[in-house]
Amino acid sequence: MSLLIKGGTVVTADQTMRADVYCADGRIAAVGEALDVPAGAEVIDAGGALVMPGGIDPHTHMQLPFMGTVTSEDFESGTAAALAGGTTSIIDFVIPDPQQPLMDAFRTWRGWAEKSVADYGFHVAVTWWDDSVHADMGTLVRDEGVNSFKHFMAYKGAIMAPDEVLVRSFERALELGAMPTVHAENGELVWTLQQKIKERGFTGPEGHPLSRPPEVEGEAANRAIRIAQVLGVPIYIVHVSCKESLEAITRARLEGQRVFGEVLAGHLVVDDSVYRHPDWDTAAAYVMSPPFRSKEHQAALWKGLQSGNLQTTATDHCCFCADQKRMGLGDFTKIPNGTAGVEDRMAVLWHHGVNAGRMTPSEFVAATSANAAKIFNIYPRKGAITPGADADLVVWDPKASRTISAKTHHQKIDFNIFEGMTVEGSAAVTVSAGEVVWKNGSLDVRTGRGRYVKRPNFSPMFEALGKLAARTAPTPVDRKLPTAAE
Ligand code: URP
Ligand code: ZN
Ligand code: ZN
Ligand code: ZN
Secondary structure, rough: OEEEEEEEEEOOOOOEEOEEEEEEEOOOEEEEEEOOOOOOOEEOOOOEEEEOOEEEEEOOOOOOOOEEOOOOOOOOHHHHHHOOOOOEEEEEEEEOOOOHHHHHHHHHHHHHHHHHHOOOEEEEEOOOOOHHHHHHHHHHHHOOOOOOOEEEEOOOOOOOHHHHHHHHHHHHHHHHOOOEEOOOOOOOHHHHHHHHHOOOOOOOOOOOHOOOOHHHHHHHHHHHHHHHHHOOOOOEEEEOOOOHHHHHHHHHHHHHOOOOEEEEHHHHHHOOOHHHHHHHHHHHHHOOOOOOOEEEHHHHHHHHHOOOOOOOEOEEEOOOOOHHHHOOOOHHHOOOEOOOOOOOOHHHHHHHHOOOOOOOOHHHHHHHHHHHHHEEEEEEEOOOOOOOOOOOOEEEEEEEEEEOOOOOOOOOOOOOOOOOOEEEEEEEEEOOOOOEEEOOOOOOOOOOOEEEEEOOOOOOOHHHHHHHHHHHHHOOOOOOOOOOOO
């Protein structure tokens, strides 16, 4: 099986060039002009469009059991929607219940994900601690290609990891050469504010952001970053939504700490006025954590991306339909938290990032694939257009205009948080493992064609961290002890 994409402009995170891309056996075989290609290769004429690495969404939740229900999107429908939007890989989350062995949960999620139609990997959440968790983290890293562990600092009474778990797990992650990641919200404060806000008579979705103000996120982000600093571990903060978290990340990076931040397409363009929508279903559809923020925070998040203090973009794709959201009628704390976006992230980022002059096309590639691939140690297999890399590509038509709508999206959810937004720039063709899976507005995929991607541990930053720790390690003072006679 071979494929030639000709006539396009190749854009990677570090260069733009007129080149054809030849793919064979699922990989990129050659990049250049006037390539010598075997007769019979399938040919895609890019027609002057851009050829970029397929997107990597490092934060999705397909088929997630959460808050008493299960997301409406499963691994097959969700990865198909991703391909329709130019995203060719996702990193989803295995979330064990407290006391559930990590390996049990991992096997369950691997089973659910077998029907994926695009490539996928898993972060594994550490929701509790004992010796078996310590051991299972080792097995996951060494045998199963997991190189990142997630910690929820919120969701008290469910999956929240207290400081003790953070410390034990971060230490273990460092030992294993794996990246700790956190959902940063102070779960104790969220719980307290939820009670207070309910006492004040709030029952509707407008209570949700009141119970999760930016300070609650900033405190947790800063705490996780400081814990990581003391332990000498890198850290990745998921869904950074506010200035307070961004400030904690920026401060730490300026001090030389290896801290990484992810921003969601939704947090960049949707503001908190949605929670005051007069229609309950509409307001509830936007309930996710951390919540959408004011425009001031949005502006700061864009600057975070522009300055490089935030490196990745994701969606936290976590779909609940109206009937599921209605579990929280009369009590906003029971509305399942989550919103969709895996299909729209690339277009929203292109339109509001590149078209608005906030990003160059190469910066767009960095933020939508290359940086995630580097941080999670799958670069240049993913996120690059170079011989040997996986043939995961998107032919991007920067002039194609469309209006995002739940009526036309491929995501299995009855709502779209970007509804009515007209975006210029979209995926004309998506190629996954050398196969054309999206073209002329239609998908061509087989159930289970997606592959589980093992991610090696000890990315290069761990060697640097080890050297730094050795060079700056304090030494005890070698003293001659005074004797009793002296
Ligand atoms: O509201 C959200 N984000 N739901 C999914 C779980 C999480 O916190 O990422
Ligand atoms: Zn240990
Ligand atoms: Zn989260
Ligand atoms: Zn999430």
